[in-house]
Amino acid sequence: MSGMSGEVWLGVDLGTGGVRALAVTSTGEIVGRGERPLTSHRSGPRHEQDPHEWWSAAAAAIADAVADLDPHRVAGIAVDGTSGTVLVVGADGAPLTPAVMYDDARATAQRDRVNEAGATTWERLGYQRMQTSWALPKLLRLLEEHPGARGGLLAHQVDVVNRHLVGGPVATDLSNALKTGADLESGTWPAEVHEALGLPASLFPALVRPGARLGVVGAEAAARCGLVAGTPVLAGATDGTAAQLASGATEPGSWNVVLGTTMVFKGVTRDLLHDPQGVVYSHRAPDGSWLPGGASSTGAGVLVHEQESGGLAGWSLDDLGAAVDVREPARTVVYPLVGEGERFPFVAPDARGLTLGDRTGERPPERFAALLQGVALVERLALDGLDRLGADLAGRHVSTGGGSANAAWTQLRADVTGRDLEVPAAGWSAAGSAAGMAVLAASSTGPLADRAREMVPAARTHHHDPERGAVFAPAYRRLVTELADRGWLPPESAEHALARAGAGVAS
Known part of the structure; x- marks a missing residue:
């Protein structure tokens, strides 16, 4: 492999459980990879990691990814x-505070101060208010605990x-800086x-768009990572934005739905979306367009949860897939939440999973079908919510994440939402955010959309069936009505969704 010619782009993904590095050619061939684990320190709302471990793991993963390359x-x-992971460092780069992770939830009081001080700015930027887990409240808390x-x-x-x-x-890049309050x-x-x-103003580094040149690899890092000193280092993004770039959904009107443990939406619009409900927030793309989206608390994780302690206990997902009752719709309507609270397509801290209908005599395959359909109904509600805000939904819709490997489920989601769904090749889809960073690095040589078309492999397409989709309209209307009656879904959102369902419009 070392004798191969042509440019290679390195993408590095700093995840929660580990670091992944990929070496990708300009035609999308993955020619090297490396991974290293990361250790989290959790206790109740606390979640921290050792920043020294980020670098040691990243350096080792990069070295593995280029080991067989020139x-x-x-x-x-x-x-x-x-997104939202933050700390404070000294002039030499040494940590002056702990590294507080994206889901650390201890900065409640600081969040209120941030939202009072920045109300006008947050409203102008479209997301209305910051959440406890965002970086700016956590930064305030760190400085209160570590005044030095x-x-x-x-x-x-x-x-x-x-x-x-x-x-x-x-x-620092504008994508990661969004939750720290960057305009x-x-x-x-x-x-x-x-x-x-x-x-103090001195606390904040310069800001650049993702893809901007930050500098070049220095001699010390080059020796440790197996790179050549002088290799360009480009500004990155959050992991969610990276996943979107990996999907190839980079042109206005295109959307990526990542169906993993949770379900994450990210799309591309020419103009900034303003959401009075504060559900949708937007990153900035390298070309200046906007990347709106949101993350639901539902997703494929509900299947694992119900295997462990619910109606799927004792069954494997493979057995359920083979035995699932294909009667449509399922006799129950489900909003499949595992824990407390929902973030998207509505914000409701008191939301809980719900099942509407009689479960008497329900067999595990029937429950499995209801859960799959429930996730698809939530996806439809999210698209209706984006439509209400005026989002452009006319482009490609790409599905990534582990749940997308289930072809039957992907087809069901296409039918329920009324959208053709594209699924990238399995190997590329599994590469995830690191592949997106390789695409972003390659955009230093030309427009991001062009590089994505060249690097992201062709996808299989699940074409929606309007007749099959119409079968789920009563279940959708029932779910929307129930969510509104419980006060979780705002009336204007419910009215818009019901109007589209009544008019026979899927999404």
Whole structure:
């Protein structure tokens, strides 16, 4: 493999449980890969990691990915990280605070201060308010607990690794900086908000768009990672944005639905969406377009949960798939939440999973069918919510994540939502966010959409069947009505969804 010619792009994904590095050619061939685990420290609402481990794991994963390559072929590297993970570092890059992860939920009081100080700015940027897990409230909390860190520099997860790569301070990308309060319209930090919160301007690094050149790999990092000193380092993005780039959904009107443990929506629009309910928020794409989306708390994780403690106990997913009752619709209507609270397509902290209908005598395959249909109904409700905001939904719809490997489920989702769904080749889909960062790195040589078309493999398409989709309209109307009656789904959202269902419009 070392004798192969042509440029190779490195994508690095800093996940929760590990780091993945991929070496990808300009035609989308994966020619090298490496992985290393990461350790989390959790206790109740606390979730922290050791930032030193991010770099050691990333360096080892990169070295594995290029081990069989001529390192001179590597034309650029980009890194993504978990959204909202933050710490403060000193002038030498050493941590001055713990590294607080994306889902750490201890900054409740600081969230309220942030939302009071930045109300006008957050409204203008379309997401209305910050959540407890966002980075700016967590930054306030870190500085209150570590006042000596006020003289340091904010760092997101990707900034730590990028700093090691280039051997010095780096700018931060607007994608990771969204939850730290960056003004994505102007590309600057909101100075008036920082002043109101008592945050010094020196705390915040320079801002650049994803894909911008941060510097080049330094001698020390090159030796450790098996790279050539001088290899370009490009600004990355959040892991969710990286997954969208990997899907190839990079043009206005295109959407990617990641069906994993949860279900994440990300699309491309020319204009910023404003959501009065604060459900949808938007990243900024390298070309200046907008990447709106949201993350539901439902998804394929409900299947594992019900295997362990619910109506699917004692059955494997393979057996359920083979024995599933294909009667449509299922006799029960499900909103498949595992825990408490929903974030998208509506915000309801008190939401719980629900089942409408009689479950007497229900067999596991029937329950399995109801859960699959329930996830598809939530996906339809999310698309109706995006339509209500004026989002462009006319482009490609791509499905990625582990749930997309189930062809029957993907076809069901296409029929229920009224959208043709494309599923990338299995090997590429499994590559995930690291592949998206390789695409982003390659965009340094031309438009992102062009690089995505060249690198993302052809997908199989599940064409929706309008007649089959119409069968689920009564179940959809029943679910929407129930969610509104419980006060979880706002009336205007319910009215819009019911109007579209009544008019025979899938989504």
